[in-house]
Structures are given as C-alpha cells and as structure tokens.
Amino acid sequence: MGPRIRKLRTERGHSREQMAIRLGISKSYLSQLERNSRPVSMAVLVKLLETYRIDLKQFSDHWQAAALEDLVCAFEDPVFQDLDANLKQFRLAVAQCPDLVTAFLRLYEKRSNGRARKKNGTVPPPGLG
Incomplete structure (x- = not known):
C-alpha cells in the first residue's frame, strides 16, 4: 500500500x-x-x-493480483528463458514498484501484440499506477 x-x-x-x-x-x-x-x-x-x-x-488488491498474473505470463516468453525470475520476485515488484510493473507490461504488450495479456487486461486504478 x-x-x-x-x-x-x-x-x-x-x-x-x-x-x-x-x-x-x-x-x-x-x-x-x-x-x-x-x-x-x-x-x-x-x-x-x-x-x-x-x-x-x-486501494484494493485486485490490480495487484491481475498485474502479478500478467507478469508471470509475460515471463513465460522465451526471450526471458535465461532469467531466474520467480513468484516471490514478481510479488515484490508488484507491491513495491507498481509503476515499473505497469510500464513493463505496457512495453511487453506492445512488443508481443498483447499475447501475454489476459482477456480483461491489467489496468491500474486511476492515480495508483
């Protein structure tokens, strides 16, 4: 929070x-x-x-849960196969650096044409990026 x-x-x-x-x-x-x-x-x-x-x-955790899921999906991309990313790191990133996670997901979505994004998308609440 x-x-x-x-x-x-x-x-x-x-x-x-x-x-x-x-x-x-x-x-x-x-x-x-x-x-x-x-x-x-x-x-x-x-x-x-x-x-x-x-x-x-x-201030709900809905955005965090959705962002976490999108982050996990994005890191399944072969381009990240040499990284040792794990769920604990993703949770920490979502909790501590929500703007960075949002920026990464936007960039990844553009690069991948939205392949990793869920149907409902991950959009942070207004003002809480």
Whole structure:
C-alpha cells in the first residue's frame, strides 16, 4: 500500500509534511508507511479515504493480483528463458514498484501484440499506477 499512498500524495502535489498534517500523523510515520516499513492502521486508512475523497476500491488488491498474473505470463516468453525470475520476485515488484510493473507490461504488450495479456487486461486504478 505504501507506493499507492506515495503516488496519491505526489499526484495531489503534497509534501510528506502536508499529507501527515492532513492525516494527523507524524511525517516520519508517513515516510514509514510509504516505504511499507509499517502497516497502515484502519484509523489511518479511514482518514486517508475521507481526507482525499478516494474510493476504497482504489486501494484494493485486485490490480495487484491481475498485474502479478500478467507478469508471470509475460515471463513465460522465451526471450526471458535465461532469467531466474520467480513468484516471490514478481510479488515484490508488484507491491513495491507498481509503476515499473505497469510500464513493463505496457512495453511487453506492445512488443508481443498483447499475447501475454489476459482477456480483461491489467489496468491500474486511476492515480495508483
């Protein structure tokens, strides 16, 4: 969830200090949340949703699951056969680097004409790339 919070903050043009004040938490705690060093408490999540008027669906794991599946499919391509990529690495990439995963999947889709993409596609929720 950390990268999603950071993305929301930067898209709104807020500094860590500004967002922390709005959420009623310390700047260092927000920094830890953004790095996934600390879990997001229910109280902070509710305050985040209320303060920024976002839908809880934007923070759902649906996109992560779809992106993970697409990443696994993409790496079945023979072009990656010499890499020792595994599910643990893919999960970490999806959780920690959602923008990088999105960019990779877009590039791979273009290169492969969408062969690895599922029928319903992998599109990140708005503002959560």
